[in-house]
Amino acid sequence: MTVTLKNVAEQAGLSWQTVSKVLNGQGHLFRPETRQRVISTAHEMGYVPNAAARTMRSQKTRQIGLLLRNEDGHRFHNLAAFTLLLGINSRLEPEDYLLNVVRIGDLGNRRRSRVFREHVLDGLIAFSHFPDTVVDWVTEQMPRCLWVDSNRDDEHNCLRRDESQVGRCVAEHIVSLGYRRVLWAGMSVSPSGHFSLHDRSDAIVETCAARGIAFDTLTPWSKPEQKRWIYTQLPQLLKPDTVVVAYNTHAAQAVLVGASSLGLTIGRDYGLVCCDETPEVYEAWPGLCRVTNDRFEMGRQAADMMLSVLNNKTHQVASRRIPGQWIIGNTAWGPKRT
Template sequence: MSVTMRDVAKQAGVSLQSVSNVLNGRTSQMREETRQRILQAIRELNYQPNLQARSLRMRCTKTMAFLTIDPAARFLSDPFHVAILSGMVETLRQEDYGLLVHGFHPKQAGGGFRRLAHQHRFDGAVVHLSGSAVSRAEHIEELVSTGSPFVLIEDCVSAPTAACVLADDQGGAFAAVAYLQSRGNQRIGFLATDRLWPAVEKRIAGYEAAIRAGGGGWSQVWEVERETVEGACERVEAVLRDDPKVTAILCANDVLALGASQAAKRLGRSVPASLSIVGFDDFDFARYVDPPLTTVSLPGAEMGGRAAELLLGYLKDGQFAASELVFPTVLIHRGTA
């Protein structure tokens, strides 16, 4: 038979309320001798609180969520998601919080956030959305309607229960193109995943703005069908065969940049002498490939950690400490440009 709070109260010779006060840290008005007697009874009886029932009473689950709408079957292996999750976990475990991860396919996402919120499985969520601007706005409206606090990654929102954590994607892309132009490159293309991620939209905007600012009359955005090294390699190989005058490529992320580098090797194009390549994100592998990737760095793990901090602060204070955090991006010079 399991030990109950009533058993602890009887063993310590106190009321149920006193035991509850100790378990919930409400001991400022309690005599130290009484607190110690209750703690001793808990140890002697090996009492284990029913955390699920306690959470239901307190409307607190001690769980945060990472929610994403991502068409990729292996969305959890995405290096950016790995970085965000790592930062979240590092922050949450210091506060004894667990993490729920849930990925929606775009075709099945309608109403998903509302259903999850009504199940009371988490206290707040970090959310990363793909989709058109219109569909993302619809999902954000749904999130707001749940009344649960959430933090958007790489997208903007304005609501009392919402905050956003962003990187300067547009500025990072602009700086990368300006650097490539300063090295004499005139035909600089952009290799993109689909445009359904807000960060990719901003990186393309930064690329196009830099081309215009540099007086260039040529620009081209190539999209890959598969966001993999192999998919990027095949796309870039086809592009370079069709237009060998391309001398530089800015890539939407480092996975695509690695594929671009592989394509150059297949075609006998020396990197960076014959083809300069710049990635984005500075994933962990970027410095270890051959040649090491020149890339635009953004602090994914720190972004995830700060998003979790914002949620914890909201639960404590009833409001976000900041409605928007923007992290700088930095061009990291290595061997591909």
């Protein structure tokens, strides 16, 4: 037989209203002995909260969605989202919220996702860059929405890494190490690309120009089906006074593999620094000179902002930017030390 609030109340000798408030996060309104009596009685009777009934009473589902760019056919489009997810959940779980993953592929068909059709979510955290059509549709459907690491950059409800600061951080260390030429490795800057592309490269180009450091771009032979790049110009371009600035860890790995196959030693025959990092780098390549990108902390901050959005009548919270920090590695020592 299902144990109800009224059953617990009768057994504890209290009103069902008191029992309901204690078991639904309002126990601070009562004396400690009252709270303990309710909790002990509920536990002994095997009481399980009814989520549907609680939703009807509070008009809240206590569920938050995480919208990801994981289209059908590209299951591993954004592995970094997993670290962000862990950070979000670590902040939401103590507040008794559940996290739902929503794929961008679920928005592109007529069925839509159940979380939108049935108003399952109290709020939505959208991670990464989305087409304008998706942004417009989500904004219309979910007024309590937070944009994380997105091209959307408003005064409210946006959280992103300070990519211009990241670019300046990289450029300043290149200058201090004494390199005289920079090679940019990674995706090309385009109007439709992620904001980090132009923010990072613009800051590096500006600093290099001011210090008289040459700046060029490596053109990769792309293999889109394998999500990787192959650089064929490395033998002619890599020199001790040259440093490769990788947009992300994929580009850094591509340069390392290509240069190693030619017998070039990283840190001695050329320098390599990266504007990004992933959890895999911590264990597989800790010596990579790079700028931190703590996606777990970003997830925690995103969840914290979402909780503020839910508790704010305007559904708005001030936007934030997260700075990066330089990690000293062994992949770029500068030509003066070779």
